[in-house]
Every structure is written in C-alpha cells, then in structure tokens.
Amino acid sequence: MRRRTLLWGSAAITGAGLAGAALWKPGDLGGPHNQYFAGMNEILKSQGPGRPVMVLDLDRANSNIDTLTAGFESPRTYRIVVKSLPSVPLLQHIMQRAGTRALMVFHQPFLNVIAEKIWDSDVLMGKPMPVAAVRTFYANLRNPRFNAAAQVQWLIDSEERLEQYLALAKNLGIKMRVNFELDVGLHRGGFASAEASSKALATTLANPTHLEFAGFMGYEPHLAGVADTYDHPAMRKVLQIYAAQIDQIKQHGLDPAALTINGAGSHTIRLYEKDRLLNDLSAGSGIVKPSDFDTAHLSKQQAAFYIATPVLKHYDKLTIPGDPAFARILPLWNPNTAQVYFIYGGYWKAGVVSPPGIQDWMYHSTNQQPMMASRSVNLKVDDYMFLRPTQSEHVMLQFGDLVVLKDGELTDQWPVFQQTG
Numbered sequence: 001m002r003r004r005t006l007l008w009g010s011a012a013i014t015g016a017g018l019a020g021a022a023l024w025k026p027g028d029l030g031g032p033h034n035q036y037f038a039g040m041n042e043i044l045k046s047q048g049p050g051r052p053v054m055v056l057d058l059d060r061a062n063s064n065i066d067t068l069t070a071g072f073e074s075p076r077t078y079r080i081v082v083k084s085l086p087s088v089p090l091l092q093h094i095m096q097r098a099g100t101r102a103l104m105v106f107h108q109p110f111l112n113v114i115a116e117k118i119w120d121s122d123v124l125m126g127k128p129m130p131v132a133a134v135r136t137f138y139a140n141l142r143n144p145r146f147n148a149a150a151q152v153q154w155l156i157d158s159e160e161r162l163e164q165y166l167a168l169a170k171n172l173g174i175k176m177r178v179n180f181e182l183d184v185g186l187h188r189g190g191f192a193s194a195e196a197s198s199k200a201l202a203t204t205l206a207n208p209t210h211l212e213f214a215g216f217m218g219y220e221p222h223l224a225g226v227a228d229t230y231d232h233p234a235m236r237k238v239l240q241i242y243a244a245q246i247d248q249i250k251q252h253g254l255d256p257a258a259l260t261i262n263g264a265g266s267h268t269i270r271l272y273e274k275d276r277l278l279n280d281l282s283a284g285s286g287i288v289k290p291s292d293f294d295t296a297h298l299s300k301q302q303a304a305f306y307i308a309t310p311v312l313k314h315y316d317k318l319t320i321p322g323d324p325a326f327a328r329i330l331p332l333w334n335p336n337t338a339q340v341y342f343i344y345g346g347y348w349k350a351g352v353v354s355p356p357g358i359q360d361w362m363y364h365s366t367n368q369q370p371m372m373a374s375r376s377v378n379l380k381v382d383d384y385m386f387l388r389p390t391q392s393e394h395v396m397l398q399f400g401d402l403v404v405l406k407d408g409e410l411t412d413q414w415p416v417f418q419q420t421g
Contacts, residue, residue: 028335029357030374033386037354039408041384044308047410048384052309052345054399055386056090056414058406060304061287062097067300068266068286069098071273077102079124079262081284082110083393087402088117089414094287095121104262104282108133110417115146124179124217124262124280125155128189131164138172153179153214153260157189159200162211166203169210177214178204179260182245184218184238193241194248205252215260215280216245224267224295230274238263242277270297290389291351307350307387307399311379312368313342320362334359337372343385345369349395350387355379 033041040055072078079102080094095101095118103118105111106126114121115137129137134154141148156162156178169176180197181190191197204211218238226232242263246256256279263278264271266286272278285293288305318337320327331338336357346369352358359372371385379385389395396402401413 026334026336028374028376030336030376031356032376032378033354037386040306040308040386040405043405043408043410044384044403045382048308048403050310050382052307052399053401053403054396055306055308056288056402056404057304057306058093058404058411060302061094064287064289064301064304065094065097068269068283069100072098072281075257075279076276077260077280079104079280079282080287081106081126081265081282082114083107083126084266084284085287085392086110086396086417087414088113088417089412090402091118102280104284107417107419108137109420111137111152112140113417115141115148116143119143119146122151124153124260124282126217126282128155128157128161128181131161131168134165135168135172138174149175149177153177155179155181155217156200157181157191159203162200162203166207166210175210175212177212179214179262180216180245182216182218182241184220184241184263185222185234186219188219190218191245194244197245198248201248201252213249213254213259215256215262216242217260217262218242219265220263221265221267223271224297226268226271230271232271235271239275239277246277266293267295267297285392288392290391290395292390303353303388305389305392305396305402306353307348307389307395308384308403309343309345309387311341311381311383311385312344314379314381315340318372336374338375339373339377341371341373341377341379341385342368343371348387348389348398349391350389352385353388354386358385 069078078098078100080091081104083106085091101120102122103114104124104126105114108129114123154165154176165176183190183192204213220238223234226234249256260280261278262280262282264281264283266283269281269283272281286298286301289298289301289303316339318327318331319340336359345366347364347366352360355377357374362370362372397416397419401415403410404412404414
C-alpha cells in the first residue's frame with residue numbers, strides 16, 4: 001500500500017471518529033437547584049448540623065399515606081413495614097394518620113424497641129427468626145404492658161422451625177402465636193401448598209397450651225410488573241394458593257375472618273383493591289418512595305425523603321488523578337465535567353437529583369465523593385447536594401436522626417432505630 005493511500009485512509013477513519021464523537025457529544029445537563037431544593041438548601045445551611053442528613057418531607061409523606069391507604073375499610077387492616085420506615089416517631093405518625101396499630105417487623109432488636117415504645121401495637125414478623133433470636137427477644141422483654149402472647153405473630157416457614165419454637169415455648173412456659181409463611185411464587189421459602197403445611201398445622205392445633213395458629217403471610221414482589229388488574233393470571237395463581245390454605249383451616253373449624261391473612265407490599269398493594277380474600281395488607285417504602293419504587297402501581301406517590309450532604313470542596317476545572325491531559329480534553333467534549341465538587345461522604349444507595357446533570361463516575365468514596373458538573377451548576381462550598389435513595393431500609397439508618405420538614409420549615413428531628421439492641 002502506498003504511503004499516500006495510507007494517509008488518506010487514516011484521515012478518513014479519523015474524520016469518521018470525530019464526526020461520531022460530535023454526533024454523540026453530550027449537551028449541558030446542568031442547572032441550579034429548583035425552587036423546592038433551593039429552599040431546602042437554605043434551611044439546612046442555616047439550621048442543619050453541617051453533615052449528611054436524611055431529610056423527610058412530611059407533607060409529601062402525609063399525601064403518600066393517604067393515597068396508599070385509600071379504600072382501606074374494615075375488616076381490612078393496613079400493616080406498616082417497619083424495616084422501610086425505621087423510626088419510632090415516624091411509625092407513630094403513620095399509625096395515627098392511617099388509623100392502624102398493625103406493624104410488620106423483620107429484626108429482633110427492632111421488635112424489642114417496638115415492645116418498649118409502641119407497646120399497644122399488633123406485630124407480625126416479616127421473616128422467620130432463628131430460635132436464638134426469639135429467645136433473645138424474650139430475655140430482653142422488659143415492658144409488662146406488651147403482651148407478646150397476644151401481640152406477636154411469629155413467622156413459621158417449616159415443620160423444623162415450628163418444632164424449635166414449640167420446644168422454646170415449653171421451656172419458657174409461654175404461649176406463642178404462629179403465622180405460616182406461604183410460597184406464593186417468589187420461591188424464597190415457606191409452605192408451597194396446603195399439603196405441605198398440613199403437618200405443621202396439626203402440630204400447632206395439638207399444642208394449644210403453647211401454640212396458637214394466627215394466619216398466613218405471603219409475599220409476591222414478582223408481580224410488581226403485572227398490569228393493575230385483579231384478573232391477571234399471575235395474580236389469580238397467588239390467590240388460589242391462599243384459597244387452598246384457607247379451605248384447609250376451615251376443615252379444622254377455624255374462621256379465617258378471625259385470623260391474619262396477610263400479603264402485598266408497596267409494589268403490589270394496588271393489586272388487592274378488588275380482593276377480599278386477604279384481610280391484612282402490608283406496605284412501607286411507598287410512604288417515602290425511594291427510586292426503586294418508581295413503578296406504575298405507585299405513580300400517584302411522591303418521593304418524600306432525600307440525602308442532603310454539604311459541599312466540602314470545589315474546583316472550577318476538572319481535576320483527574322494521574323491524567324492531566326485527559327482532564328483538559330474531556331470537558332471540551334462533555335461540558336458536564338467542567339468542574340468538580342467534593343461532597344461530605346458518598347457512595348450511598350442513592351442518585352443525585354439536585355442540582356441536575358451531576359456526574360459521579362470519577363471514583364467512589366464513602367469519605368469525600370467527587371461530583372463533576374457543568375458550569376451551569378452554581379453550588380458553592382457549604383451548599384447542599386441532594387440525592388434520592390434507591391431504597392429506604394438500611395439507608396435511613398446511616399444518618400442519625402431524620403430531619404423533618406413541614407410547610408417548608410424544619411420542625412423536628414426523629415431518632416431512628418439502632419441495628420443492635
């Protein structure tokens with residue numbers, strides 16, 4: 001190949017590459033805080049603690065409570081999922097507004113806090129506890145006003161676990177209410193059929209001194225993408241599993257109306273609007289709506305909580321460790337990398353929502369996360385950046401007290417649970 005041909009070919013390839021780069025050149029995605037976040041920024045700068053906080057917009061949360069529980073009437077119970085809303089004052093607020101005392105608890109230390117602080121609650125465990133955790137709960141139960149024999153339903157997923165609980169009940173001289181976990185399609189444990197639960201039911205009924213049958217619990221997040229219709233085949237299959245279990249307990253003379261027939265979650269609670277087979281429906285995350293819950297079933301809910309974190313440092317040009325040439329070139333192609341902010345903390349299960357256009361891919365740090373932005377972003381040091389969590393459980397526990405905003409004002413700070421008790 002002659003040199004001239006090679007040069008022309010290289011030029012053509014380079015020209016095509018440049019044309020492609022120009023075609024895919026990012027636009028300026030940045031901008032200032034909108035009115036909502038600008039107001040929150042000023043409040044936190046003047047009244048906040050100067051560190052990352054979890055902000056709860058109580059006005060939005062109240063609207064979500066009302067929307068989520070619309071249509072709940074007796075005998076159906078709304079049960080609040082504690083792991084998604086892990087704060088006693090927050091739970092008490094929701095309980096009062098929603099008119100419910102029913103809670104679903106997933107963690108032994110949380111159960112002991114509930115027994116101490118919300119002693120008039122009705123608790124259904126959301127997962128089977130190791131028998132050692134159950135023993136720990138009773139060893140740490142201090143509030144005589146909380147009657148565990150009447151107020152806790154322990155979740156049973158197998159005959160083996162039931163036998164463990166029965167032995168513990170006999171050893172402690174107590175009575176335990178037991179609720180059977182059903183496998184309604186998630187395949188994460190539980191009884192898959194009435195035949196599978198028949199022996200456990202017989203054992204329960206044969207030991208009335210120490211065991212009391214309390215109902216069924218199923219969980220069906222695999223239906224989150226199902227069209228909002230009671231008649232969808234996947235939904236009908238779930239209800240058929242419940243129906244078979246209910247038919248079995250009726251044969252033993254038990255009244256399902258007097259038991260807890262629980263199901264749903266924030267993703268699926270709307271599917272049960274026409275159903276009357278289940279009398280107890282659970283939801284938690286829909287109250288604050290993290291981004292993983294941006295689904296059709298929750299389209300009427302609003303995001304109601306955010307991580308707010310101060311800007312610690314600001315560079316008015318891109319600085320990348322180890323490659324100053326790339327740092328000069330990249331902003332010419334991508335204007336959203338023209339400057340860098342370092343925030344207090346970082347690498348949470350969350351994505352930046354304000355200001356818009358923030359790029360967070362330089363590297364991850366739980367100490368000082370770098371955030372790139374275009375020059376349309378006008379944050380200064382000590383301003384706040386806002387991130388929307390992907391989930392509420394666990395994430396809410398990482399920032400200390402919830403900072404509560406109502407009517408555009410900082411009104412309270414609500415303690416959260418501790419992971420250990």
